[in-house]
Amino acid sequence: MPSSAMPASRTDLDQQPPAAITAAGLRKSYGDKTVLDGIDLHIPAGSVFALLGPNGAGKTTAVKILSTLVSADGGTARVAGHDLAADPQSVRAAIGVTGQFSAVDGLITGEENMLLMADLHHLPRREGRRVAAELLERFDLADAATKPASTYSGGMKRRLDIAMTLVGTPSIIFLDEPTTGLDPRSRQNMWQIVRELVAGGTTVFLTTQYLEEADELADRVAVLNDGRIAAHGTAEELKRLVPGGHVRLRFTDPTAYRSAASALRDVTRHDEALALQLPSDGSQRDLRAVLDRLDAAGVEADELTVHTPDLDDVFFALTGGTTVPHQAEEASR
Template sequence: MSRQPAIVATGLRKAYGDKLVLDGIDLTVPTGTIFALLGPNGAGKTTTVQILSTLIRADAGQVRIAGHDLHSDPDGVRDAIGVTGQFSAVDNLLTGAENMALMANLRHLDRAAGRRRIAALLAQFDLVEAAGKPVVTYSGGMRRRLDLAMTLVGDPRVIFLDEPTTGLDPRSRRTMWQIIRDLVRGGVTIFLTTQYLEEADQLADRIAVLDHGRLVAEGTADELKRRIPGGHVRLRFSGPAGLDLATRSFTHLSRDDDTLTLHVPHDGSVQSLRALLGRLDDAAIDVDELSVHTPDLDDVFLALTKQSQEERVPAR
């Protein structure tokens, strides 16, 4: 029997005065997966996280997290989740170990259990040597690791990461990515918001794009990429004869005689690639080099948010 989803939200709405921030969004996040919510500044990402993590109330909608109803059992939701915000929620004047001990006290762990949990997390996040130093001396990457370690003191089943790698250098960002993957392998569910599209592409099992409070698309990274035109297969030939022969075999292509290449439109699917290779083989066309090019998440993000904006502007 399949496990219940970690997060189910239906009809989620939130407004501040006349400004509608969330316009009835629906979300389902399977247990033990990474779900990424993308969107431009002001799209409603942080508001969504704040509602789901019980920090603010929605104006309408229903939410269940880890089996608990957000409206009738908010304490059950709080016991099941952890939250790491855009900015590290650590005390600069305390040491790393003291920050961890503070969180253990807030989670009402007994002293022995708290010590064991803190020691294990400091080792897991490579903070043992720095544990006795004031956090003010930590690098950005160390602060983010400590922040996430503090979130894990309560052993949450669902973790909300709101732009967790903002301001980190590439090495620290990739370290954080590995930590996130390891958490999911251990059964934790991650709800991630990010403006780094590569981050969503690398981590997320499913991605939703939020724009002006509405979900404009949802799917895997590959599914979203296939929705955007511009994918093609690049064929390079060793001479003009092969180029000419291939040109007669395909339609709607782009030809470059200087580089002896053809760009054949392609949706990125394996089935389409097999069909193309079959046509080349049937026509006895020798290809010197073949490469598949699909739109990346940058293209997806720009196309979807542009389309969403155009749909909101009335025709003149």
């Protein structure tokens, strides 16, 4: 390689965020049931990673392994720079976990729950009270701090659960289906909390069955099916894996409409609406090809819209038996 190319390559590498979590070939079985069948992960620090999959796909098992709650049967992983098998104590010191079921003790107050976590993290009493008060205020729980947690709404309990997780200032947080059972407003509040955590540099590993949630929050998404990663990439990359994407062109001039219909291939006409629809993966290259053909014909559309499948379509295609094109392998790289 010419020496002139080396500085650029080094710069590119330096600009890449360090990995918060890496895994290679993670395997786990319970009896004859293989839950994880050799999964690989690379999650940059300061990002949101969403793991999707149907019930029983192995999402919670992956969280349990990476958070040291259970041991893998095979494979390797590093979490926050620490080897999962060789140094689990350092991994535990760097992470926080909020499971599907709240860890909140309903018999004591919100403040007492927070102080209990401070004690578990061996914070000095004064420091523990300061951290507890700050987090209760941050999560809009200060007014309810002296009330029994059993009186809290579902959204309040979830916020308290995450606040308790943050007592130890973890650099990585595992959120295992954190909004299950929450009403839409509470779910939106939880999304905002996740965004704020990531803006502060925290890495979030999210499992969810709400496809909209992954679409809203995640920098990268992986779909787990039958113990394997079926595909992963950005939400937009995954949406391009399934058929159904198209470009819709609308015209106000009937002459321009007819000229465009003649210039374009594989087009579906909607004569009454003066609209044309043609298959597209939504990529820049695909759109440029459409626009180039229109330019060559001297035609300009009044409106161009791109329609791509959503994550629901991706989820069903990858887990429900629908054939997915070979591009899935490309998005996984």
